[in-house]
Amino acid sequence: MLEIRDLCAGVEGNPILQNLNLRVKAGEVHAIMGPNGSGKSTLAQVLAGRSDYEVTGGSVLFNGADLLAMKPEDRARAGLFLAFQYPVEIPGVNSTSFLKAALNECRKARGQEELDAVEFLALVKEKTKLLDLDPALLSRSVNEGFSGGEKKRNEIFQMAVLEPRLAILDETDSGLDIDALKIVAGGVNKLRRPDNATLVITHYQRLLNYIVPDIVHVLMEGRIVKTGGKELALELEERGYDWLLETAASNGKP
Amino acid sequence: MIDTLNQPKAGPAPERAGVAPADSDQQRVQIVLDSFARADSSAFPPWLRTLRGAARARAGRMGFPTTRQEEWRFTNMAPVLQLPLHPAEKTGPALTRQDIARFAFGLDAHRLVFVDGHFCADLCSLPEEGNGLQLGNLLGQLAGDCPDVEQNLARHAPSDANFFTALNTAFFRDGAFVSIAAGKTAAKPVHLLFIGASEQAGATALSRNLILAQRGARLKVIESHVSLSDAARVTNTVTELVLGPGADVEHCKVQQESGRAFHIAAIQAVQAADSRWISHSIATGSRLARNQIQTLLNAGGAAAILNGLYLGDAEQLIDHHTVVDHARAHCESHEFYHGILAGRAHGVFNGKIFVRQDAQKTNAKQTNRNLLLSDNAVIDTKPQLEIFADDVKCTHGAAIGQLSDEAVFYLRSRGIGAEQARRILIQAFASDVIERIGIEPVRAGLEQMLAERFAPA
Numbered sequence: 001m002l003e004i005r006d007l008c009a010g011v012e013g014n015p016i017l018q019n020l021n022l023r024v025k026a027g028e029v030h031a032i033m034g035p036n037g038s039g040k041s042t043l044a045q046v047l048a049g050r051s052d053y054e055v056t057g058g059s060v061l062f063n064g065a066d067l068l069a070m071k072p073e074d075r076a077r078a079g080l081f082l083a084f085q086y087p088v089e090i091p092g093v094n095s096t097s098f099l100k101a102a103l104n105e106c107r108k109a110r111g112q113e114e115l116d117a118v119e120f121l122a123l124v125k126e127k128t129k130l131l132d133l134d135p136a137l138l139s140r141s142v143n144e145g146f147s148g149g150e151k152k153r154n155e156i157f158q159m160a161v162l163e164p165r166l167a168i169l170d171e172t173d174s175g176l177d178i179d180a181l182k183i184v185a186g187g188v189n190k191l192r193r194p195d196n197a198t199l200v201i202t203h204y205q206r207l208l209n210y211i212v213p214d215i216v217h218v219l220m221e222g223r224i225v226k227t228g229g230k231e232l233a234l235e236l237e238e239r240g241y242d243w244l245l246e247t248a249a250s251n252g253k254p
Numbered sequence: 255m256i257d258t259l260n261q262p263k264a265g266p267a268p269e270r271a272g273v274a275p276a277d278s279d280q281q282r283v284q285i286v287l288d289s290f291a292r293a294d295s296s297a298f299p300p301w302l303r304t305l306r307g308a309a310r311a312r313a314g315r316m317g318f319p320t321t322r323q324e325e326w327r328f329t330n331m332a333p334v335l336q337l338p339l340h341p342a343e344k345t346g347p348a349l350t351r352q353d354i355a356r357f358a359f360g361l362d363a364h365r366l367v368f369v370d371g372h373f374c375a376d377l378c379s380l381p382e383e384g385n386g387l388q389l390g391n392l393l394g395q396l397a398g399d400c401p402d403v404e405q406n407l408a409r410h411a412p413s414d415a416n417f418f419t420a421l422n423t424a425f426f427r428d429g430a431f432v433s434i435a436a437g438k439t440a441a442k443p444v445h446l447l448f449i450g451a452s453e454q455a456g457a458t459a460l461s462r463n464l465i466l467a468q469r470g471a472r473l474k475v476i477e478s479h480v481s482l483s484d485a486a487r488v489t490n491t492v493t494e495l496v497l498g499p500g501a502d503v504e505h506c507k508v509q510q511e512s513g514r515a516f517h518i519a520a521i522q523a524v525q526a527a528d529s530r531w532i533s534h535s536i537a538t539g540s541r542l543a544r545n546q547i548q549t550l551l552n553a554g555g556a557a558a559i560l561n562g563l564y565l566g567d568a569e570q571l572i573d574h575h576t577v578v579d580h581a582r583a584h585c586e587s588h589e590f591y592h593g594i595l596a597g598r599a600h601g602v603f604n605g606k607i608f609v610r611q612d613a614q615k616t617n618a619k620q621t622n623r624n625l626l627l628s629d630n631a632v633i634d635t636k637p638q639l640e641i642f643a644d645d646v647k648c649t650h651g652a653a654i655g656q657l658s659d660e661a662v663f664y665l666r667s668r669g670i671g672a673e674q675a676r677r678i679l680i681q682a683f684a685s686d687v688i689e690r691i692g693i694e695p696v697r698a699g700l701e702q703m704l705a706e707r708f709a710p711a
Binding site: 048049050051052071072073075076077081082084087088090091092093098099101102103105106109141142158162 | 658659660661663664665666667668669670671672674675678679681682683684685686689
C-alpha cells in the first residue's frame with residue numbers, strides 16, 4: 001500500500017529525514033517510535049503534503065501512485081489521512097459542513113455519489129457513538145475551544161467518517177488521559193479492516209497497549225534504525241533509545 | 255494568522271484651526287451650498303430653520319475636508335467635490351413593490367422606503383397604531399406638533415466637527431422617524447430602505463433619521479442603502495439614536511451601493527443608564543464610503559457593541575471612524591471590526607475610545623482585524639484611546655494579515671481543494687461578524703451575499 005524508498009526531506013536546508021525506507025501492506029498496523037527530534041512528525045507531514053518541508057530525494061508510492069507528485073487534497077481523496085498532533089482551530093468554519101464538504105470531495109474522487117444532508121447526518125450519528133464524542137461539538141467551529149482530548153477524538157472521528165485506506169496517527173496519545181486514550185484506541189481498532197492500514201507515530205509505548213501493532217520501527221536521526229515485532233516497543237520502554245544510537249551511527253541503511 | 259500592526263507613518267501635520275482651505279475649494283463649497291440653498295424648502299418650523307441656518311454657516315466656515323486634517327488623513331474626499339453636486343430630485347418612473355422585493359431580505363418587517371432621499375409612501379409597510387411603535391417620515395412629523403423631534407433632532411450628532419453632518423443638517427430633505435414607547439417591544443424589525451435611483455452624476459440624497467427608544471423599549475432596525483443606478487451619485491445620511499434608561503436597540507446598517515457611488519454616513523447614539531446599543535455596519539458597496547459611527551455612554555450601566563465588516567475590491571475605499579465616548583462610570587463597550595480587502599482596495603479603520611475622568615470602572619475592548627488578499631490592497635488601522643480615569647480596563651488590538659497556511663493545509667489534508675479552502679476561510683472570517691447580527695433573515699441574506707461574492711470565478 002505504502003512504499004517509501006530512500007526518502008530525504010528537510011526544512012530550510014536542514015536535513016531531517018535521511019534515506020528513510022518503509023513498506024506498509026494492507027491490513028497492517030505499523031508503529032513508528034523514536035525520541036524527540038528524530039523526524040517522526042516530519043515524516044507524517046511530508047506524507048500528508050505539507051509544503052513547509054522540502055523533499056530532497058527518494059520516492060513514495062501509495063497504492064502504486066507517486067504520492068509526492070500529488071497535492072495534499074489529492075492525497076486525501078486517494079485515501080491518505082493524517083490525524084494531526086496539533087489540530088488547528090478554525091473559527092467561523094462549522095465542523096459539520098466542513099466535514100461534509102471533505103467527505104463529498106473524497107467520494108466524488110472515488111466515483112461514489114455525494115451524500116445529502118440527511119444521509120450525512122445519519123453517518124455522523126453512527127460515527128460519534130464510536131468515539132463517544134459529544135455531537136454538540138460538531139455544531140461548533142472546527143476545533144475551536146475544544147479541549148486537548150476533544151481535539152484528538154475529533155481527529156479520529158473525522159477519520160471514521162472519511163474511511164481512509166492509510167491512516168497516520170501523529171502522536172495521537174499525547175495529551176490524552178487513560179480513559180480518553182482507551183476510547184480513541186477503541187475507535188481506531190474498530191476501524192481496522194483487511195483493506196486498510198494504520199501508521200501509529202508515538203513517543204511512548206502506552207498507546208501500543210491498546211492499538212497493538214504488527215510491526216514496530218524505531219526512527220532515529222532521520223532513518224529507521226530497527227524493525228521488530230510488538231515486543232520491540234516493550235524493550236524500548238524498558239531500555240530507552242540510547243542503546244540504538246550506535247546502530248544508527250554504524251548502519252547507513254538498516 | 256496575523257502580523258503585528260505597523261503604526262501608520264507620520265503624515266503631514268494636521269491643519270491648524272483658522273487656516274482657510276485653498277480659495278478654489280472654498281469657492282466650490284460656496285457654490286455647492288448656494289445650489290442646495292436655492293432648492294431648499296422653507297416649510298420647516300422656525301426652530302429647525304434656525305438650526306439649519308446655523309449649520310449652513312458652519313459648513314461654509316469649515317469648508318470641504320482635506321487630507322491635511324487628521325480626521326481625513328487617509329480618505330481623500332476631493333473626488334466628491336469635483337462632482338456637479340446638487341440635491342437629487344425625484345426622477346424616473348415610480349418603483350413598485352416588485353422592484354424593491356430583492357432588497358427586502360425576505361424580512362417580515364415594518365418598512366419605510368426612500369428613493370434618492372424622497373419618501374415613497376406607496377412602498378411602505380407601516381405598523382398598526384396603538385402598539386407603541388410610531389413610524390413615518392420626518393417631514394410628516396415636522397408638519398404637525400412634534401416635541402420629541404424638536405427636543406432631539408440635530409441635538410446629538412455633532413455638526414460642528416464634521417462638514418458632511420453640517421451639510422446634512424442644513425439641507426436634509428426627509429428621512430425616517432422611529433419612536434417606540436416605554437416598556438414596548440417592537441413585534442417586527444423596522445427596515446429603513448434607501449434606494450439610489452438617479453442617473454445624474456453628483457445627485458445628492460440627503461436623508462436624516464431619528465430613532466427614539468423610551469425607557470425599557472426594545473427595537474431592531476435595519477438601515478440598508480442600495481442602488482438601482484450606476485451613476486456617480488452621492489448619499490449623505492445622518493442617523494441619531496436616543497436610548498432611554500434600559501432601552502435595547504439593535505441597529506444594522508448595510509451599505510451595498512453601486513461601484514461609482516459615494517456614501518457618507520454618520521450615526522450618533524446617546525445612551526442613558528443600563529441601555530444597550532448594538533450597532534452593525536456591513537459595508538460592501540460604493541467607490542468611496544465614509545462611516546462615522548459614534549456613541550455617548552452617558553449614564554452608568556450603559557453598554558455599546560459596535561460590530562463591522564467591510565469588503566473592498568477593485569479601487570474601493572471604505573472608511574470607518576468610530577467613537578465610543580465613556581462619559582460616566584460603570585459602562586462597557588465592545589468593538590469588533592473585520593476587513594477583507596482585495597484588488598487595489600483601501601480600508602480605513604480609526605477607533606477612538608474616550609474614557610472621561612468620571613468614567614471609573616469602564617470596560618472597553620476594541621478589535622480590528624484585516625485580511626489582505628492582494629499585494630496592492632491597503633489598510634490604515636489606528637486605535638486611539640484617550641483615558642482620563644484611572645480605574646478602567648481598556649484593551650485594543652489591530653491586526654493585518656493573510657490567510658493562515660496552517661488552516662489552509664488542514665482543510666486540504668481532508669480532501670478540500672486549495673481554492674475552496676481559501677474561500678471557506680475568507681468566508682469564515684466575514685461570518686465571524688455576520689453571525690453577531692440578531693435578525694435572522696438579514697444574517698442569512700448576508701451569508702448568501704458572501705457566498706456569491708467569494709464564489710469561484
